[in-house]
Amino acid sequence: MQAELIFTGTELLIGEIVNTHAQYIGRELAALGIEITLHTTVGDQWDRMAGVLQGALERADLIIITGGLGPTTDDLTRDTVARVLGLPLVLDPPSLEHIRRFMARRGTVMPENMIRQAYFPAGAKILPNPVGTAPGALLEYRDRVLVLLPGPPDELRPMFARTVRPYLAGRARGGMVTRTRLLKVTGIGESAVQQLIGDLGGQGNPGIAYVAKPGEVHVRISAKAPGGALAEQMVADLLARVRERLSAYVFGMDDDVLEEVVGRLLTQRGLTVATAESCTGGLVASRLTSVPGSSGYFLGGVVAYHNRIKEGVLGVPAGVLKEYGAVSRETAVAMAEGIRRLTGADLGLSVTGIAGPDGGTPEKPVGLTYIALATPEGTSCxxxxxxxxxxxxxxxxxxxxxxxxxxxxxxxxxxxD
Amino acid sequence: MQAELIFTGTELLIGEIVNTHAQYIGRELAALGIEITLHTTVGDQWDRMAGVLQGALERADLIIITGGLGPTTDDLTRDTVARVLGLPLVLDPPSLEHIRRFMARRGTVMPENMIRQAYFPAGAKILPNPVGTAPGALLEYRDRVLVLLPGPPDELRPMFARTVRPYLAGRARGGMVTRTRLLKVTGIGESAVQQLIGDLGGQGNPGIAYVAKPGEVHVRISAKAPGGALAEQMVADLLARVRERLSAYVFGMDDDVLEEVVGRLLTQRGLTVATAESCTGGLVASRLTSVPGSSGYFLGGVVAYHNRIKEGVLGVPAGVLKEYGAVSRETAVAMAEGIRRLTGADLGLSVTGIAGPDGGTPEKPVGLTYIALATPEGTSCxxxxxxxxxxxxxxxxxxxxxxxxxxxxxxxxxxxD
Structure with a gap:
């Protein structure tokens, strides 16, 4: 089953709001094994919407349209769908009753223009909206399925979860399904990753794709097959081979976040950590403490930006700073051992480097960084x-x-072990 | 001028990441008075990308394509554009040199597959990438303009701002233009802002819109007019009235960032600052040090997560911690004065609070935070x-x-003064 998503709303085109539906529905369909081939965002103009819808009807089995179900004159989705499919708009009395009651509960009389929200293309199944006034709709048209969902995320998501997801799960059965896993690596660049594993797969089935993030690369492994179990097996087989080649760099899978992985390992081992940061200026500490419960293993840290703090608080010898400089292996080691001593933590991590844009020299260019870890067994840098x-x-x-x-x-x- | 935006990347289709380019470029083009008619997101498959591009070439004057300029085999934008336009791919030697140097600065030899990033459709103007390896490109093809931008936001945005925006501003001259300014306030909520200034304007022309950010509210004032000078005057007039009402809360305009504003003021006054953080875990320090040149006024800080650090490093009296607790006015004051004493900074800022999700009580709920500032004139909290x-x-x-x-x-x- 191939799907196209159509998002309506001029506010999306001009960037007034972020399109969070794209991510939500994208994830949901991918999890159902439905292939998504296109997202289109179009403004509140009926001829452009009609053109987009006609194109989608030629290509896709499933078309999901968001927005444009409200009461105002720029809410055009119902009209456009009816005109393009050549179907009349028909009043749905239960929907009208729902809207009247909804407004009455708010102590308001239903404004006249809200009647529009109870009209749908003939033959549509109505999708109830427990949260707002605008119902959604689902249309089986020839061998196509069209789904109309309201724009507000807090109305769209429960409607999708309660009615659209179960319906699609039923239809997707029997067709081709896609399964995907994400392998997350760090300490290696995107093209180096591809050089290590590029021969194992590319755009084929199963396939490998790459997404570079600051300091991380995500390797996406996906497979398409007639059944979920088979697709999962294909992913698992390829994943095992990719994982073997990248093992030194893999820190997690799927939703894993590096600081959470570190936190889990510290908790398991019953160890505590403290940080001494120069160029990162507190970022390591703030990442570690972004995890709920981090007070169980993170004791604290020192941001030693000025050399006076490196010396006075962390106990880096003045001679080391003078002879090797603040950005040096020697200073990093002294900082890591200093914070470990100061806090009594099991592990002391230090970072000193040249973040730029100024301060670089030919010998010590912008980007040069020393990171040291002091442990009960000794200090590495x-x-x-x-x-x-x-x-x-x-x-x-x-x-x-x-x-x-x-x-x-x-x-x-x-x-x- | 009518524009279509094409976002490439399967990760966008399946909702792995949010499409932030849609908002950024949408806003930028709207501010230039360019009409945006369509956004399309397409996966990393050359036939589908080609179909989308062909459609856009039939309709739009300006086509901006993001992503797919990387070194790996799923980076197809250069090839697809060249094939659809019937242009050969040509090596751009300065781009190759840029990539080689970029990798050399990292102490790495350029992987072979990176050469791809230096090939562009014949006739393209190359858009330099100061932040990464992949240059962008701008093509004038018959009466169309095509712009190819890299996918990572921290590469796309500076490239757009430096080369694409000035180019488009030149071409967009003549039609209706929109001018926008952003007033940034803090210490007041979004709806309170609206209550203060809502009567001055809304969705009209000139108009006022609100964007809530964590801890900040941005008030966008925009006007559309036949000429830039007129639109600017309309914005300036409304801005003056809005500014007057919000003066107590305004910290900056447009691209201003709070930590940069603070940095400029510290530099002007010749004062230094140090931080003592508990619940923010280093975030205040990392924000202050995100500004280039912050070593001129930021001495350092202590992340005092565990009470042992509050006591041992910052000198918070054990009696204060015991009697009032770690999250209290008394502890905040002692932390601020402690970091000022420890570092010799002119100003000492402390933060202690309950970030949650656990640790809240009826008397001290999640969200309760004390912030103290120790100065030569005394300490406030x-x-x-x-x-x-x-x-x-x-x-x-x-x-x-x-x-x-x-x-x-x-x-x-x-x-x-």
């Missing part, structure tokens, strides 16, 4: 060169720092 | 109740903390 501007360098450093904690904890776990 | 969940509470606290610094510096300045 790695040198990084992060690309991009200030924001990119800082994000790269945060992810790499979190990943160093993760790798240490995974190694510890393996040593125990 | 304010109690806040931030709405929302963990993320919202933390963002609200960061903005309010930065705003307390701003208000202190503005008062200081007025006392001097």
């Amino acid at each position: 790695r040198e990084f060169h992060f690309p991009g501007r200030r924001h990119g360098v800082r994000q790269g450093a945060v992810n790499s720092g979190l990943n160093m904690i993760r790798l240490y904890l995974v190694d510890q776990q393996m040593a125990v | 304010r109690e806040f109740h931030f709405p929302g969940r963990r993320h919202g509470v933390r963002q609200g606290a960061v903005n309010s903390g930065l705003n307390m610094i701003r208000l202190y510096l503005v008062d200081q300045q007025m006392a001097v």
